[in-house]
Amino acid sequence: MPVLHRPGLRASSWRKISKLVAFLACNMGFSLALKTGGVIPFMYCHGCPLAAFACPIGALQHFIGLGEAPLLVAGSLILAFLLLGRSACGWLCPFGALQDLLARPGEAGARQDGRWDVKLRYLKLLILLGALSSSFALSGPTFCWVCPIGALFAGIPYLLAHPGWRPGPAFYIHMAILVLVLLLAVRIPRAWCRYLCPLGAISGCFNKVSLLGIELDEARCTRCLACLRACPMGLTSLGQIGSSPECVLCAKCLDACPSGALKATFRTGIGG
Amino acid sequence: MCYPGRWRRYLSPRAKFIVRLFLLLASLAFIFLGSGDYVLLRAMVRFLCPSCIGLA
Numbered sequence: 001m002p003v004l005h006r007p008g009l010r011a012s013s014w015r016k017i018s019k020l021v022a023f024l025a026c027n028m029g030f031s032l033a034l035k036t037g038g039v040i041p042f043m044y045c046h047g048c049p050l051a052a053f054a055c056p057i058g059a060l061q062h063f064i065g066l067g068e069a070p071l072l073v074a075g076s077l078i079l080a081f082l083l084l085g086r087s088a089c090g091w092l093c094p095f096g097a098l099q100d101l102l103a104r105p106g107e108a109g110a111r112q113d114g115r116w117d118v119k120l121r122y123l124k125l126l127i128l129l130g131a132l133s134s135s136f137a138l139s140g141p142t143f144c145w146v147c148p149i150g151a152l153f154a155g156i157p158y159l160l161a162h163p164g165w166r167p168g169p170a171f172y173i174h175m176a177i178l179v180l181v182l183l184l185a186v187r188i189p190r191a192w193c194r195y196l197c198p199l200g201a202i203s204g205c206f207n208k209v210s211l212l213g214i215e216l217d218e219a220r221c222t223r224c225l226a227c228l229r230a231c232p233m234g235l236t237s238l239g240q241i242g243s244s245p246e247c248v249l250c251a252k253c254l255d256a257c258p259s260g261a262l263k264a265t266f267r268t269g270i271g272g
Numbered sequence: 273m274c275y276p277g278r279w280r281r282y283l284s285p286r287a288k289f290i291v292r293l294f295l296l297l298a299s300l301a302f303i304f305l306g307s308g309d310y311v312l313l314r315a316m317v318r319f320l321c322p323s324c325i326g327l328a
Contacts, residue, residue, distance in 0.1 A: 029317070037314030046317045054313045062316060063309070071306025072313065078299035082292065158321070208283060209291045 011251035011264070015091055022092035026153075028052045039073050041080035042093035043199050045147070047154030049161050057198050058144050061135035077202065085210030086203040089193055090250030095149050096193055102182060103189040103232065117234065120195045121246065128198035143198065145170065148178035189232040193248060204245030211267050214242030214249060220261035227253035227262060 026044045029035040029052035040053040047058075056077055063070035080088070089096050131143035144150055151174035159165060184191040193200050207213070216238055228235055230252045235244060241253055241262065254262045283291070 032318055035314065035318045037310040037312070037317060039313065047320050051317055054317050059313060059316070063312075068309075069306075070309070071302045072309040073306070075299045075302025075304075075306055078295055078302065082295045082299065206295075209288050209295070211292070 011254045015250065018091045019094065019097040023094045023097070026050075026052060026094065039076045040092075041077060041084060041088040041199075041203065042096070043147075043149045043197065044094060045144075045150040045154040047144075047150055047158070049154075049157055051154075055149075057131065057147075058141055058150075061131060061141040061143060064132055065135045065139045065141060067136070067139075078206075081203045081206035082210060084212050085207045085249055086200065086245070086247060087210075087212055087249035089197070089200055089203065090248035093193075094153070096190065096248070098152075098182075099185040099190045099192060100232065102185045104186065114236075117194075123195045124197055124201040127196060128201045131198055146174065146177055148174070148181045148192070151175055151178040189234070190248070194233060194246070200248075204247075207245055207247055207249070208243050212249065213265055213267060214247070214251065214253065214262055215265050216241060217261045217263070220259050222259050222261070224258065226256040226258060230256035 022042070026040065027048065027050040029048075029050050034052055036052055038053045039056050039059055041056065043055055043057055044053065045051065045058065046054045054073075056073060059073045060070050063073065127143070134142040151171075155167075155171055155174055159167060159171075181192050181196070188194065221238070223238075225238075227238070227241060231241075232250065232252060233246050233248055235241060235247060241247060242249065249264075251264055254264060
């Protein structure tokens, strides 16, 4: 099983580079030829004037709204999540990166009150089911009508690119939702990813079987729990690292571990 | 932490392999069968404006 993490090569540096590259790649559609029909494994609105790829949730809703099976979108997502698990949230998603920037220093591993935190994490599943079923019922991308990521990456750039455009009430509703989500992210690290992201509800289910993962060497672990204190998703036990649907495989735990007991792995064999 | 307790149960290496193989084959079949959707997706990325998704 190849070990991806090497001593001296901090995951945080690679994470910053990958987030920047992903953001630039999403925005390379400055000519029609560069606007592809590819689906990315994280949410980025294809209503953005420079978008080069399709938002997976937007595309799923689009096909379901048309009454067609979203085969290409589903196949692309299953393949991406089988390989990467939920790591696109931790390493590529621009909205996740923004939330990481907004989180107050020292708040990274802040755990919320257990009872409502666990219950609220089911909310993203309900949002996913609600978005898909309402898209089918109303024949339109209903979640896009309230999506804060669309507001940030499509609404604001569109307004800047077209100064004469007079936004309607829907634009201000979008902005209000965006502000609320960002304020929540200041208080609770990665609040959107924890409680609200419908794509995270799908990708998290693949963490248990994804080829990319994080593994704990029990023999080297000193149980200092520095990994859990560094976790932006608020994981509460060592067993959840890498396999819980809530883990975004951001590898902040790898950087935090003083004994090098955690390592990123690509599980190529049958076992593991 | 999250999702039904069933998901937290231990999966044997063989079970994981079977699940992975099934997902791989399903994804490849979906991509093959849905390859015609690419044109529709590309058109959506090329011509969608924010008003189409309720931003205006």
